Amino acid sequence: MKHLIIAAGKPSLSYAKDGVAEYLKRLRRYGNFEIKHIKDGSSEDVSARLLAASEGCLRVAMDERGESLTTGELVTRVNKWEMRGTKRVAYLIGASDGHTQALRDRADMIWGLSSLTMMHELALLVLVEQIYRVHTIKRGEPYHR
Numbered sequence: 001m002k003h004l005i006i007a008a009g010k011p012s013l014s015y016a017k018d019g020v021a022e023y024l025k026r027l028r029r030y031g032n033f034e035i036k037h038i039k040d041g042s043s044e045d046v047s048a049r050l051l052a053a054s055e056g057c058l059r060v061a062m063d064e065r066g067e068s069l070t071t072g073e074l075v076t077r078v079n080k081w082e083m084r085g086t087k088r089v090a091y092l093i094g095a096s097d098g099h100t101q102a103l104r105d106r107a108d109m110i111w112g113l114s115s116l117t118m119m120h121e122l123a124l125l126v127l128v129e130q131i132y133r134v135h136t137i138k139r140g141e142p143y144h145r
């Protein structure tokens with residue numbers, strides 16, 4: 001299953017950029033992971049671009065008001081998607097004013113990393129760390145302890 005992360009705006013915080021690059025590098029040996037940065041703008045424009053870029057994917061809208069999962073529950077969710085034959089999952093990180101209702105309505109899941117509002121680049125970093133953590137758990141590797 002391919003994991004595609006789509007985020008609005010180019011990364012500008014060097015520490016977040018470095019962290020994301022590090023986890024993406026580590027993830028290489030676990031499968032197919034990609035981060036796509038789309039043009040920033042209003043919620044309407046960004047949500048429309050996120051929907052277009054995630055066509056055909058199982059959509060996970062990242063949102064602080066979303067469902068809260070433990071890492072173990074996330075492993076179960078990823079396993080379930082794989083067992084159902086999902087080919088591509090897209091995690092959607094929104095603009096400064098968040099996602100539109102139209103995007104929420106078309107999401108298969110709305111996931112909150114915490115109930116704190118984070119800058120989109122920090123949300124991206126926490127997201128890739130969790131995706132990395134999930135894959136080390138699936139392989140029985142010690143990182144997750």
Ligand SMILES: C[S@@+](CC[C@H](N)C(=O)[O-])C[C@H]1O[C@@H](n2cnc3c(N)ncnc32)[C@H](O)[C@@H]1O
Pocket residue numbers: 061062063064065092093094095096097098099111112113114115116117118119120121123
């Ligand atoms: C600055 S936040 C937008 C906050 C905006 N006020 C809202 O109502 O959604 C930019 C993006 O980062 C992501 N984000 C920020 N905090 C998050 C969290 N705790 N969980 C999941 N995603 C988060 C979301 O995708 C959000 O659209």
